[in-house]
Amino acid sequence: MTAIPTLALSIGWGTTLAIKTLIILAIIPLGALILGYVFLLKMMSHMQSRLGPMDPGGFHGWYQLVGDGLKFLQKEDIMPAQSDRRVFAAAPAVVVLSTFLVFLVIPVGPDLVDKSLNVGVFYALAVSSLSVIGVLMAGWASANKYALLGALRAAAQLIAYELPLLLAVVGVVIQAGTLSLQGIVLSQQHGAIFGFGGLGQPFILTQFFGFALFLVAAQAELTQTPFDMPVAESELVAGYMVEYTGFRFLFFFIGEFGTAFGFAAIAATLFLGGWALPGVHGTWADILGPGVLFIKLMAVAFLMFWVRFTYPRLREDQLQALAWKVLIPLGLANILLTGVFKVAF
Amino acid sequence: MTEFYRQYLSVAVLIGAAALMFGAMLGAGRLLRPNRPQPEKFITYEAGSDPVGGWGQSNVRYYVYALLFVMFDVEAVFIFPWAVNLKSLGVYGLIEMAVFIIVLTLGLVYAWRKGVLRWA
Numbered sequence: 001m002t003a004i005p006t007l008a009l010s011i012g013w014g015t016t017l018a019i020k021t022l023i024i025l026a027i028i029p030l031g032a033l034i035l036g037y038v039f040l041l042k043m044m045s046h047m048q049s050r051l052g053p054m055d056p057g058g059f060h061g062w063y064q065l066v067g068d069g070l071k072f073l074q075k076e077d078i079m080p081a082q083s084d085r086r087v088f089a090a091a092p093a094v095v096v097l098s099t100f101l102v103f104l105v106i107p108v109g110p111d112l113v114d115k116s117l118n119v120g121v122f123y124a125l126a127v128s129s130l131s132v133i134g135v136l137m138a139g140w141a142s143a144n145k146y147a148l149l150g151a152l153r154a155a156a157q158l159i160a161y162e163l164p165l166l167l168a169v170v171g172v173v174i175q176a177g178t179l180s181l182q183g184i185v186l187s188q189q190h191g192a193i194f195g196f197g198g199l200g201q202p203f204i205l206t207q208f209f210g211f212a213l214f215l216v217a218a219q220a221e222l223t224q225t226p227f228d229m230p231v232a233e234s235e236l237v238a239g240y241m242v243e244y245t246g247f248r249f250l251f252f253f254i255g256e257f258g259t260a261f262g263f264a265a266i267a268a269t270l271f272l273g274g275w276a277l278p279g280v281h282g283t284w285a286d287i288l289g290p291g292v293l294f295i296k297l298m299a300v301a302f303l304m305f306w307v308r309f310t311y312p313r314l315r316e317d318q319l320q321a322l323a324w325k326v327l328i329p330l331g332l333a334n335i336l337l338t339g340v341f342k343v344a345f
Numbered sequence: 346m347t348e349f350y351r352q353y354l355s356v357a358v359l360i361g362a363a364a365l366m367f368g369a370m371l372g373a374g375r376l377l378r379p380n381r382p383q384p385e386k387f388i389t390y391e392a393g394s395d396p397v398g399g400w401g402q403s404n405v406r407y408y409v410y411a412l413l414f415v416m417f418d419v420e421a422v423f424i425f426p427w428a429v430n431l432k433s434l435g436v437y438g439l440i441e442m443a444v445f446i447i448v449l450t451l452g453l454v455y456a457w458r459k460g461v462l463r464w465a
Contacts, residue, residue: 017355021362073377081387093367100363104355117352122425144389148403156407159414166421173428242390247374251367317463320410324462328417328453332446335424342431343439 024103028096031261032254037065038298039305040257047309075246080143083243087141092244092251094134099258101127106265107182109275109289110282120181121169124266125162128221131255132158135230138252139240150239153316154223154230160323161220161227167331168213171338172203172270181266185274202273206341209334211271213327218263219304220323222256226311229319260301268296409461413453420449 041053041064057063079085105120117123132155139151173179176187184203191201204211220227231239241252268274274296275289314322389396427434427442434441456462 017351017358020355021359024359025362025366073374074379076378076380076386077374078386080389081384082389093364096367097360097363100359101356104359117356142389145391145403152403152405156410160410163414163417163421166418167424170421170424170428173425174431177429177432179425179429237390246378247371320407321462324410324413324453325457329450332450335428336443336446339428339431339439339442343436 020104024100028100028103028258028261029254032257033065035257035261035301035305036253039301041065043302043305044309047306072246072250075249077247078243078245080243082143084141084143087137088243089248091134091138091141092248092255094137095131095255096251096258098127098130098134099255099262101130102259102262102266105181106262106269106293107185107274107289108293109286110186118178118180120179121173121184121266121270122179124181124262125166125169128259128262129158129162131259134255135240138244142240142243144243146237146242147240150230150242154240157220157223157227157230157319157323160320161217161327164213164323164327164331165217165221167328167335168210168217169270170331170335171207171210174335174338174342175203175206181269181274185269185276188273189276202271204271207271207334207338209330210338211267213331213334214267214271215300215303216327218267219307220319222260222263222304224260224304224308226307226314227319228313229316260304261297264297264301264304265293267300268293272296272300409456413456416452417449420445 042060044050045052045054045061053064054061055064056067079088102124105117105124135154135158136151139147139149139154142148172184176184178184178187188202223230231241241249244252275285275293277285277288277292280288280292391397423445424442427438431438
C-alpha cells in the first residue's frame with residue numbers, strides 16, 4: 001500500500017476507550033441541542049409561521065434556546081405524592097441511556113471508532129429499543145391516567161415499528177455481507193455503479209425502498225408526528241411525560257432529539273455512505289469524516305423533521321394497521337428481492 | 346483480555362460514565378433550583394380538576410400484537426446471520442429463507458383473517 005500516514009496511533013485501548021466515552025457523553029446533548037435549535041425552533045418557525053421562537057435575541061431569535069435551558073435549570077423537582085418514587089426517578093435515565101449506547105458503534109472515519117462491536121448495527125437496533133422500558137416505567141410510576149395511557153400507546157407503537165426498522169436494515173446487511181457499521185461504510189466505498197467505481201455505491205441507490213421504510217419506521221420509533229399518538233398533547237397532555245418537571249423532563253427531551261440524531265446518523269451510515277466522500281482516503285478521511293457524516297445526517301434529519309412539521313397525526317388504529325398490514329409485508333418482500341439479486345449477480 | 350471482551354467492556358464503561366453524568370446533572374440541578382414544597386403541587390395532574398382515584402387502570406388491548414411481535418422478533422434474529430452469509434449460502438440458503446419467510450407470512454395472514462389486527 002501507499003505510505004500515507006494514518007491516525008491509527010498506537011495509544012492504549014484504555015485511553016482510547018476513555019476518549020471515546022467522553023466524546024459520546026459530549027456529543028449527545030450537543031446533537032440534541034443542534035437538532036432542537038436548527039429544526040424545532042428555526043425550521044418549524046419558518047414552515048408554520050410561528051413567531052415566538054424567532055423573537056428573543058437578535059438574529060433569528062438565537063437567544064430562545066439559551067432561555068429554554070435556563071428555564072429548565074430553575075424548575076422545581078416535583079414528584080407526585082402517589083407516584084412510585086424510585087421508578088419515577090430512574091425512568092428518564094433509562095430513556096437517555098439507550099440513546100447514549102447507540103452512539104458507541106457509529107463510525108466517523110476509517111480509523112475512528114474502528115474497534116467497535118462487530119455486531120454493529122444489530123447492537124444499535126437492540127439498545128435503541130431499550131427506551132420503551134424507560135417509557136413504560138415513566139408512565140406506570142407516575143400514577144396518572146394520561147401518563148399510563150400514553151406509555152401503553154408508546155409501547156404498542158414502539159414494538160410495532162421495531163419490526164419494519166429491523167427488516168429495512170436486513171436489505172443493507174445482505175448487500176454488505178457484514179453487521180459492522182464500519183464494514184458497511186467500506187463496502188459502500190468500494191462498490192461500483194454499473195462497473196464505475198469512482199463514486200463508490202451508496203446503498204440508497206439499490207436499497208431506496210429500504211431507506212424509505214427505515215425513515216418511516218424511525219419516525220414512528222421517535223414518536224414524531226404523524227406518529228405521535230403516545231405524546232398527543234391535545235388529548236393526553238404529553239402522555240408519559242406529564243408529571244415530569246425540570247431536569248428529568250429535559251432528559252426526555254435530550255432522549256428524543258439525541259435519538260433522532262442517532263437514527264439520522266445510522267440512516268446516513270447505512271444508506272448514504274457514512275463518513276466516506278469520493279476521492280478522500282487515509283488521514284484526510286479521518287479529518288473530514290466527522291464533518292461529512294454530520295452533513296449527511298443533517299440532510300436525513302431535515303427529511304424527518306420536514307415530515308414532522310407537515311403531516312397531521314394518524315389515528316391509533318391507522319397507525320397499527322400501517323405497521324402490520326403495509327410496512328412489515330413490504331419489508332419481508334424487500335428482503336426476499338434483495339436476496340434474489342444478491343445470489344443472482 | 347481479548348478484543349471480544351474489550352468491545353463489551355466499552356459498553357459497560359459507557360453505562361457507568363452515563364450514570365455518573367446523570368448524577369452530576371441532577372446534583373447540579375439540586376443546587377440551582379428552588380424548593381418550596383406545598384401540598385397542592387404533589388397532587389396528580391388531571392387537567393386542573395381534583396383527580397378521581399389514584400392509580401389508573403387500562404385495558405391492554407394489544408397482547409395479540411405483542412405475541413406477533415415476539416414471533417417476528419425471533420424471526421429477525423434468524424434472518425441477520427443468514428443475511429451476513431448469503432453470498433456463501435447461495436441458492437440453497439435463498440430457498441430455505443424463502444420457505445421460512447413464507448411460513449411466517451402465512452402466520453401474519455392468519456392473524457389478519459382472524460381479525461386480531463384490528464385495534465378495537
